[in-house]
Amino acid sequence: MQKRYNIEEFNEILLRRRSIYPYQYVRGKVIPDAIIWQILENANRAPNHKQTEPWRFCVFSGEGLKHFGQLQADIYREFAADSYQQDRYKKLIEYPLMSSHVISIGMKRSAVDKLPEIEEVEAVACAVQNMFLTVTAYGLGCYWTTAGITYFEEAKSHFGLERTDKLLGFLYIGYVEKPVTAISKRKPIGSKVNWIDTIDGINRPTDLGKYVAHRCAF
Numbered sequence: 491m492q493k494r495y496n497i498e499e500f501n502e503i504l505l506r507r508r509s510i511y512p513y514q515y516v517r518g519k520v521i522p523d524a525i526i527w528q529i530l531e532n533a534n535r536a537p538n539h540k541q542t543e544p545w546r547f548c549v550f551s552g553e554g555l556k557h558f559g560q561l562q563a564d565i566y567r568e569f570a571a572d573s574y575q576q577d578r579y580k581k582l583i584e585y586p587l588m589s590s591h592v593i594s595i596g597m598k599r600s601a602v603d604k605l606p607e608i609e610e611v612e613a614v615a616c617a618v619q620n621m622f623l624t625v626t627a628y629g630l631g632c633y634w635t636t637a638g639i640t641y642f643e644e645a646k647s648h649f650g651l652e653r654t655d656k657l658l659g660f661l662y663i664g665y666v667e668k669p670v671t672a673i674s675k676r677k678p679i680g681s682k683v684n685w686i687d688t689i690d691g692i693n694r695p696t697d698l699g700k701y702v703a704h705r706c707a708f
């Protein structure tokens with residue numbers, strides 16, 4: 491039999507995972523490298539079709555946060571064209587400085603003949619969720635942003651990515667100033683699930699959503 495884990499604790503980590511933003515972090519409080527490496531190790535355990543391991547990360551910490559902030563602001567100013575906004579430029583410099591670490595999230599495309607691109611993107615998203623849950627389990631905060639320069643072709647090379655690769659955003663991480671206790675708003679899972687257990691394939695109404703909501707209400 492497979493090893494059993496503490497499922498209540500695991501469900502609690504999932505339930506409590508929230509996007510927590512840099513203005514909610516304790517400024518200047520630095521997460522130890524060992525924890526950041528564990529977060530990265532857990533990313534590396536994500537499922538991936540054809541074992542391409544497409545996730546690529548650049549970690550920015552310490553003075554590197556200043557470098558990253560200025561870099562993304564400069565790229566934004568140079569290439570944003572008509573969508574340029576001065577307050578966005580300022581935020582791109584300031585947000586990294588409120589964080590302990592920023593990690594760029596990249597997809598390295600290696601299986602052009604073997605896999606549709608979306609499957610390599612999906613594998614990276616699984617890696618990010620592993621990071622998110624690890625951050626939550628450590629009692630830290632993070633959020634994934636695709637704002638700013640994420641989809642700028644010109645940004646890729648600064649994060650070790652080439653033309654066929656994709657920049658998928660940035661994970662900002664920090665110690666949380668004031669605990670976030672509210673759980674995330676979601677419509678019931680029952681409203682998004684068809685459950686078929688009849689030979690004729692006819693869906694029957696299910697109270698699964700209610701069941702899950704009830705189980706999580708502790």
Ligand SMILES: Cc1cc2nc3c(=O)[nH]c(=O)nc-3n(C[C@H](O)[C@H](O)[C@H](O)COP(=O)(O)O)c2cc1C
Nearest residue numbers: 507508509510633634635636637638659673674675
């Ligand atoms: C791929 C992706 C990109 C996101 N980009 C942004 C973003 O650019 N700015 C932002 O404020 N939040 C961003 N978020 C966070 C979502 O807004 C957040 O997950 C959502 O509001 C639900 O809140 P929760 O994560 O606390 O459950 C992003 C989330 C994902 C998955």
